[in-house]
Amino acid sequence: MANSASGESIIGRFVKIVSAFDDRHTSMTVAELGRRTGLPVTTTYRLVNDLLAERLLEREPGGDVHIGTRMWELVSRGSKMLGLREAALPFMEDVQAVVQHSTTLGILDSDEVLYIERLGSDKTIVDITKIAGRLPLHATSSGLVLLAHAPAAYQDSFLARPLTKFTETTLTEPSLLRRHLAEIRQRGFAAMPGVIVPESSGIAVPVFGPDNSVRAALSVVVPRNEENTPARVPVLMAAARGISRALGWRGELKGTLRQSH
Amino acid sequence: MANSASGESIIGRFVKIVSAFDDRHTSMTVAELGRRTGLPVTTTYRLVNDLLAERLLEREPGGDVHIGTRMWELVSRGSKMLGLREAALPFMEDVQAVVQHSTTLGILDSDEVLYIERLGSDKTIVDITKIAGRLPLHATSSGLVLLAHAPAAYQDSFLARPLTKFTETTLTEPSLLRRHLAEIRQRGFAAMPGVIVPESSGIAVPVFGPDNSVRAALSVVVPRNEENTPARVPVLMAAARGISRALGWRGELKGTLRQSH
DNA sequence: CTCAGGATTCCCGCTCAATGGTAATCCTCC
DNA sequence: GGAGGATTACCATTGAGCGGGAATCCTGAG
Numbered sequence: 001m002a003n004s005a006s007g008e009s010i011i012g013r014f015v016k017i018v019s020a021f022d023d024r025h026t027s028m029t030v031a032e033l034g035r036r037t038g039l040p041v042t043t044t045y046r047l048v049n050d051l052l053a054e055r056l057l058e059r060e061p062g063g064d065v066h067i068g069t070r071m072w073e074l075v076s077r078g079s080k081m082l083g084l085r086e087a088a089l090p091f092m093e094d095v096q097a098v099v100q101h102s103t104t105l106g107i108l109d110s111d112e113v114l115y116i117e118r119l120g121s122d123k124t125i126v127d128i129t130k131i132a133g134r135l136p137l138h139a140t141s142s143g144l145v146l147l148a149h150a151p152a153a154y155q156d157s158f159l160a161r162p163l164t165k166f167t168e169t170t171l172t173e174p175s176l177l178r179r180h181l182a183e184i185r186q187r188g189f190a191a192m193p194g195v196i197v198p199e200s201s202g203i204a205v206p207v208f209g210p211d212n213s214v215r216a217a218l219s220v221v222v223p224r225n226e227e228n229t230p231a232r233v234p235v236l237m238a239a240a241r242g243i244s245r246a247l248g249w250r251g252e253l254k255g256t257l258r259q260s261h
Numbered sequence: 262m263a264n265s266a267s268g269e270s271i272i273g274r275f276v277k278i279v280s281a282f283d284d285r286h287t288s289m290t291v292a293e294l295g296r297r298t299g300l301p302v303t304t305t306y307r308l309v310n311d312l313l314a315e316r317l318l319e320r321e322p323g324g325d326v327h328i329g330t331r332m333w334e335l336v337s338r339g340s341k342m343l344g345l346r347e348a349a350l351p352f353m354e355d356v357q358a359v360v361q362h363s364t365t366l367g368i369l370d371s372d373e374v375l376y377i378e379r380l381g382s383d384k385t386i387v388d389i390t391k392i393a394g395r396l397p398l399h400a401t402s403s404g405l406v407l408l409a410h411a412p413a414a415y416q417d418s419f420l421a422r423p424l425t426k427f428t429e430t431t432l433t434e435p436s437l438l439r440r441h442l443a444e445i446r447q448r449g450f451a452a453m454p455g456v457i458v459p460e461s462s463g464i465a466v467p468v469f470g471p472d473n474s475v476r477a478a479l480s481v482v483v484p485r486n487e488e489n490t491p492a493r494v495p496v497l498m499a500a501a502r503g504i505s506r507a508l509g510w511r512g513e514l515k516g517t518l519r520q521s522h
Numbered sequence: 523c524t525c526a527g528g529a530t531t532c533c534c535g536c537t538c539a540a541t542g543g544t545a546a547t548c549c550t551c552c
Numbered sequence: 553g554g555a556g557g558a559t560t561a562c563c564a565t566t567g568a569g570c571g572g573g574a575a576t577c578c579t580g581a582g
Binding site: 009010011012014015018019020021022023025026027050051053054056066067069070071072073074075076077078079080081082083085086089090093096097107109110114116119131132133 | 270271272275276279280283284286288311312315317327328330331333335336338339341342344346347350354357358368370371380381392393394
């Protein structure tokens with residue numbers, strides 16, 4: 001693959017370097033970066049210098065480095081995420097104004113929900129969704145929606161794996177889960193009382209793209225005790241339709257409802 | 262620098278590739294990518310395959326490639342932008358709720374304003390700010406705020422350059438601009454009637470970091486005819502203080518007001 | 523002031539991964 | 553069926569990347 005003894009390409013190392021940063025470690029010394037990535041010292045320095053030269057990384061006064069503005073800019077500008085986000089945000093603001101708690105937008109990626117946007121104060125309630133954060137598919141309302149509308153083959157392979165049971169209400173039994181997914185497709189939304197964090201409840205609905213496939217899941221998280229949960233659904237659905245339309249969706253063609261089996 | 266005949270490092274080519282994508286071209290064929298970047302065909306294919314292997318790029322059914330979810334995720338997760346954004350968003354929502362038009366958050370990068378967040382419907386008014394978009398410093402309210410609070414040395418070098426005059430109200434004469442910047446520092450905000458786009462007006466205020474330096478500019482864009490502009494300022498200022506505090510700012514220490522000369 | 527431990531930069535010979543031309547193959551519309 | 557473009561396959565060449573080791577620079581503790 002590469003000149004390296006370990007046999008990785010530069011791209012691989014680039015990924016290692018970028019991955020070393022997360023919300024908890026947004027900046028660090030080059031030496032530490034070397035330690036976290038496991039790359040040889042000299043190599044780390046050389047690579048970091050290349051990245052600094054391109055402004056993909058930036059050095060701060062203290063000497064620590066962090067992910068560069070340029071990198072964020074390039075990726076954000078060119079990524080399709082921005083389009084989805086732009087389309088969704090106005091509607092999310094509306095939902096947020098009405099529902100008051102926390103509104104998120106998530107997509108299916110690598111067998112997990114990846115949250116790409118989130119509105120709402122975390123002060124009010126425990127809520128573990130973070131932007132650019134991930135959660136398991138079968139344990140979140142967003143995940144269930146995404147899974148429910150995924151291709152049958154994908155569902156099969158996903159359900160074949162052992163699933164972690166987070167609370168008593170987490171469905172892990174394939175057949176039960178499958179039935180639940182069918183229900184979600186029919187009702188058009190998923191509701192999950194306190195799956196990962198028992199105190200909170202999620203409700204999610206699908207967002208469609210032009211080809212009628214599901215692009216994302218729009219969801220709100222509310223405190224569990226708030227038992228007017230069903231009242232939230234119409235608001236969410238209306239917003240999701242708005243987002244879908246902004247993405248070029250032309251309304252559901254009768255009889256074209258996606259079915260997986 | 263590299264094995265390449267043209268003498269670029271792989272990192273440089275990586276940047277070229279990512280830069281080939283923007284909001285108008287979020288996906289394209291590999292051949293086109295090669296054309297846009299000017300890289301040799303074979304090289305492009307090899308590099309793209311490496312990137313696909315790491316999921317930094319993704320191939321879509323049609324054969325086109327686009328920037329990968331993984332790339333967006335890694336960069337977003339590790340970038341400091343997220344922290345700033347998270348701190349600012351709740352307050353921006355509040356501003357947006359009151360002011361109704363468009364609320365943006367911009368930072369100073371490479372002698373321009375880089376907008377990192379934006380709320381508000383573009384339906385209501387012409388507004389050219391885009392997320393991950395750039396505008397010149399001296400022609401936007403956000404830019405003027407950022408420039409006004411930048412180190413003196415930076416201001417000097419910036420003012421030494423020739424500045425484009427976008428409309429009659431754009432200040433380009435260094436001495437006049439300097440006086441205007443002083444005014445902005447004193448008043449605590451910048452107001453720009455229709456600088457780039459004549460129909461709209463911007464108001465911006467600074468957001469401070471823990472060390473009392475200016476981290477970003479919070480601004481609203483309103484239609485020009487709306488002449489209650491000054492009324493917006495207090496709202497903006499209050500929000501900016503909130504954001505600053507969320508970033509760890511401990512209130513302005515009397516007498517520590519930044520002065521540039 | 524000195525000293526220790528860590529961060530950072532220099533140095534340098536080895537080597538194989540990256541390079542990029544050419545040519546073959548695969549698509550996909552007319 | 554065939555023209556034009558996209559994509560893959562092949563391959564000889566070589567210098568960019570590699571990484572161990574040592575020197576130097578920092579910084580805070582004693």
